[in-house]
Amino acid sequence: xxxxxxxxALYQHYQRYKEPHFTHRRFKQADILPLITALSAEKxxxxxxxxxxxxxxxxxxxxxxxxxxxxxxxxxMHGDEPTATMALFDIFRFFSTSDELDPYRQVILENLxxxxxxxxxxxxxxxxxxxxxxxxxxxxxxxxxxxxxxxLLKNLRDRLKADFGFNLHDQSTRxxxxxxxxxxxxxxxxxxxxxxxxxxxVRERAMCLIAAINEDLQTLIPHQVAKYSDEFxxxxxxxxxxxxxxxxxxxxxxxxxxxxxxxxxRQLNFIAILSALYAIAQKEYEKYTVEQYYAIPDNRTQMxxxxxxxxxxxxxxxxxxxxxxxxxxxxxxxxxxSVYYQAVVDDIGDLSTLYGYQEIDCSSFQVSFGKVYPxxxxxxxxxxxxxxxxxxxxxxxxxxxxxxxxxxxxVPKDIPFNLLRGNHTxxxxxxxxxxxxxxxLSQEGKVKYLIINGFVHQPEKLTQLGNGLVR
Ligand SMILES: [Zn+2]
Numbered sequence: 001x002x003x004x005x006x007x008x009a010l011y012q013h014y015q016r017y018k019e020p021h022f023t024h025r026r027f028k029q030a031d032i033l034p035l036i037t038a039l040s041a042e043k044x045x046x047x048x049x050x051x052x053x054x055x056x057x058x059x060x061x062x063x064x065x066x067x068x069x070x071x072x073x074x075x076x077m078h079g080d081e082p083t084a085t086m087a088l089f090d091i092f093r094f095f096s097t098s099d100e101l102d103p104y105r106q107v108i109l110e111n112l113x114x115x116x117x118x119x120x121x122x123x124x125x126x127x128x129x130x131x132x133x134x135x136x137x138x139x140x141x142x143x144x145x146x147x148x149x150x151x152l153l154k155n156l157r158d159r160l161k162a163d164f165g166f167n168l169h170d171q172s173t174r175x176x177x178x179x180x181x182x183x184x185x186x187x188x189x190x191x192x193x194x195x196x197x198x199x200x201x202v203r204e205r206a207m208c209l210i211a212a213i214n215e216d217l218q219t220l221i222p223h224q225v226a227k228y229s230d231e232f233x234x235x236x237x238x239x240x241x242x243x244x245x246x247x248x249x250x251x252x253x254x255x256x257x258x259x260x261x262x263x264x265x266r267q268l269n270f271i272a273i274l275s276a277l278y279a280i281a282q283k284e285y286e287k288y289t290v291e292q293y294y295a296i297p298d299n300r301t302q303m304x305x306x307x308x309x310x311x312x313x314x315x316x317x318x319x320x321x322x323x324x325x326x327x328x329x330x331x332x333x334x335x336x337x338s339v340y341y342q343a344v345v346d347d348i349g350d351l352s353t354l355y356g357y358q359e360i361d362c363s364s365f366q367v368s369f370g371k372v373y374p375x376x377x378x379x380x381x382x383x384x385x386x387x388x389x390x391x392x393x394x395x396x397x398x399x400x401x402x403x404x405x406x407x408x409x410x411v412p413k414d415i416p417f418n419l420l421r422g423n424h425t426x427x428x429x430x431x432x433x434x435x436x437x438x439x440x441l442s443q444e445g446k447v448k449y450l451i452i453n454g455f456v457h458q459p460e461k462l463t464q465l466g467n468g469l470v471r
Contacts, residue, residue, distance in 0.1 A: 001103055003216065003279060007216045007275050010094075010271045011271055013099075013101075014271075017091075017093045017094040018090055019090050022266075023261075024261050024339075026128050026338070026339065027337070029119060029126065036060050043096075045062060045095075047063075048062075050152045050156060051148060051151075053149055054147065055122075057122040057123060057126075059117065059122065059149065061116070061117055062115075063115050064109060064113075065109035065111075065113045067110055067113050067281070068111070069111060069281070070113050070160045070162045071112050071162065071164045072156065072165050072166070073115065073116050073165075073166040073168065073273070074117040074166070075087075075119060077139060077149070077167075077169075078139065079129050080130050082170070083253035083266050084168030084170075085118050087168075087267075087270040088273075090266070090267075091273060094270075104278055108274075111280075111282075112280060113160075115156065115160060115162070117152075117156065120153060121138055121149055128332055132147045139238075140236065141235065142154070142236055142240040143235055157241065157244065162246040164246065164247050165241045165248035165249070166251065167250045168269070169253070170252065170262070171184070171252040171299075174302075174304065175252075175255070175301055176303045177226040177297050178297040179300055180297075182224050183257070184224065184225070185221050185255065185268065186225050186226075186252065186254065186272065187250075187252040187254055188226075188227050188251060188296065189227055189228035189229075189252075190247075191203075191230060191233075191242050193232075193240075195232045197230050197232065199290060206248055207294075208287075208288040208292075209249060209279060209280065210249050210293050211285075211289065211293045211296075212279045212284060213251075216271070216276075217268065220268060221256075221268065225296060226297050227293070227296040227299065228250065253265045253268075257357050304346055304347070304351075304354055305327050305343070305356065305357055305358070306356050306359070306360075306454055307325045308324045308325075308362050308439070309351075309360065309361045310322075310323065310361060310363040311431075312366070313367065323349065323350065323354075324347075325345070325347040325351055325354055326343050326346060326451070327344055327346035327454075328342070331410075333408065334408060341454065341466060341467060342410075342453065343454020344434050344435065344454075345433055345435050345437070347433070358456060365442060365443055365448065366441070366443070367442075368442070369428075369429040369440070370439065370451075370452065371440075372399070372420060373398065373400065375400070377399050377401050378402050380405055386399075388462055389462060391417075392450050392457060392458075393446075394447070395440045395442075395447055396417070398417055398420050400419075401419040401470070406419075411468035413467055415468065416463075418471060419469075420471055421471065437451075438453075447459055452466070455467075
């Protein structure tokens with residue numbers, strides 16, 4: 001029985017504990033309330049109504065365990081940062097299950113009292129925005145406590161005199177591990193409690209615990225953990241929790257290749273938090289050092305969705321080779337839950353310090369702009385009958401759509417093209433910042449790749465990864 005074996009078992013048996021209710025990131029409080037109600041019937045769980053949000057949504061405190069060490073975990077104080085909320089419900093399922101990992105459960109629940117506040121900002125989550133209903137960033141409200149949600153968190157901390165705090169967030173997928181091609185899939189921080197970034201025993205405990213978490217995560221995602229700048233932010237919760245005497249760790253869920261809904265990153269949260277709880281229960285963090293914490297690489301923002309290297313462009317009357325980075329902007333679909341993407345050119349030039357989740361070396365390709373298929377399409381069913389592979393092989397990236405059976409701004413995933421409405425007859429045919437050109441990459445006259453709304457397609461290998469746009 002060791003933490004290492006615990007981590008391996010949690011990874012291997014995750015499907016047992018995964019809360020099946022969550023399949024995408026834009027869930028609302030109405031999705032988690034029935035899960036909380038169901039937990040109130042589970043042995044060992046105590047559920048307390050802490051209070052309500054500005055828009056009168058209830059905020060619950062779930063308690064587990066009888067130990068002397070008080071651990072407070074809260075998620076989603078930023079409404080559009082839900083990854084850890086899903087992981088907390090996985091953790092609740094873990095504790096309401098009985099199996100060969102019972103000895104670990106026992107160690108945690110006998111030594112710790114666990115206090116969870118999942119989805120601290122339900123009003124923000126309702127519309128998938130960062131701020132609260134008062135349009136205040138809760139993480140700059142730890143001193144003024146204007147938001148009712150901020151007061152609930154502060155009062156709970158003071159009542160428990162929490163020994164440890166877990167401040168659970170999401171970060172942009174642009175974060176990288178220093179200047180390396182590795183995304184910062186998880187970022188960590190033991191926030192400073194003063195401007196001179198001193199280390200007292202409270203902060204030291206947080207740093208050592210993070211060193212333990214980093215060791216655990218390295219076995220699952222080598223090189224993909226980074227640490228945040230510890231610049232003191234006098235208004236933030238993490239910094240003030242540390243000042244108030246709670247050893248606080250920040251965990252940020254970042255990007256992972258081909259995981260747009262962050263389901264693998266959620267699994268990593270589940271494992272990292274549980275193994276951290278075990279490390280606290282066994283006081284294993286005492287075996288780690290502040291130096292190990294400082295040795296975790298800093299995070300930078302070098303990751304981009306797609307980078308095309310050494311593209312031969314002819315613009316402004318000259319031809320030149322350069323790199324092009326595409327980023328994706330996320331938009332919420334009209335159902336309020338699913339997502340569509342809009343690509344933009346984010347950078348052009350020598351991008352040797354940036355890294356793509358996907359990269360294509362274009363040094364042997366001719367590059368041209370995508371063509372519009374001349375035949376008009378009157379409904380989506382008609383579009384679906386087209387031979388997309390053949391059209392792609394001819395360099396087409398857009399269809400002229402005259403139908404009325406689709407009112408959204410994005411194209412259903414099974415049609416890999418852009419749709420042009422009305423009098424639009426051309427795709428964007430300039431490579432420039434914030435533009436979204438369709439590009440065709442060919443070799444000896446043969447189309448190899450097409451970039452359609454920032455997603456990479458191949459004529460002979462159709463995928464349904466991205467979405468086109470309706471213009
Ligand atoms: Zn956040």
